[in-house]
Amino acid sequence: MSWEDRLNIAIDAALARSFPVGGESHVSTLVAGTPGYLDHEYYQTNRLSEKSDVYSFGVVLLEIITNKPVIDQTREKPHIAEWVKFMLTRGDINNVMDPKLQGVYDSGSAWKALELAMTCVYPSSLERPNMSHVVHELKECLISENKRTRLKRHQRIKFSRH
Numbered sequence: 356m357s358w359e360d361r362l363n364i365a366i367d368a369a370l371a372r373s374f375p376v377g378g379e380s381h382v383s384t385l386v387a388g389t390p391g392y393l394d395h396e397y398y399q400t401n402r403l404s405e406k407s408d409v410y411s412f413g414v415v416l417l418e419i420i421t422n423k424p425v426i427d428q429t430r431e432k433p434h435i436a437e438w439v440k441f442m443l444t445r446g447d448i449n450n451v452m453d454p455k456l457q458g459v460y461d462s463g464s465a466w467k468a469l470e471l472a473m474t475c476v477y478p479s480s481l482e483r484p485n486m487s488h489v490v491h492e493l494k495e496c497l498i499s500e501n502k503r504t505r506l507k508r509h510q511r512i513k514f515s516r517h
Contacts, residue, residue, distance in 0.1 A: 358460035359504065361419050362468070362497040369412060369490045391425035391434060396480050406480035409489065413475025420468055422453035436476040443469065464499035467492065 394410035397403060414425055417435045425435045432438040442451045449458070452465055471492045477483050484492075 356455075358456055358464070359497065359500050362464070362493060362500060365416055365419050365468070366490060366493045366497065368415060369486055369493055389425075394480065395478055404480065405485060406483050409475050409483045409486060410480070412486070412489065413472045413483075416468065416472040416475065420453065420465070420472060421451055422455060436473070439469065440473060443473070461499045461503040464496040464503070467499070468496045471496075 392411045392414050394403075394407040397407050414435060417423075417439055418425060421435065421439065423435055423438070426433055427435075427438075430438050432441045439451055442448075448462065448465060448469065451469065452458075452460065471484075471489060474482070474484055475489065
């Protein structure tokens, strides 16, 4: 699956979560869900909000980017968000990106998507973006990737004529 395909999937998923349901700002419930995807604040408050969705989406986005499981006890940092943060502090984007992409992606787009995912998983919900901002930023990533692929196609056509 290409970087462009992954960005399109992420945009579709983000759009699905960017509209409030029933006009409520939060939902009170018992803590339940798949480990690794739930907002840390949810465990403390038992309240789901748009920012809880943003956190969960950030985790999914990291999965899409890295093709790694959310929890992996064999990693130095078992949770994907902590592992990516650890790798990025070293400036190591190549080992964060899914190796199946074989480096075929716009590095600016990849960095932007990773930075976006990391803002989505901030521990404090106040520091997380809203979903409409996430959608906007992902579309910007897709535009960058599309420019790269158009340029490559143009170069191939230009060189094949000579």
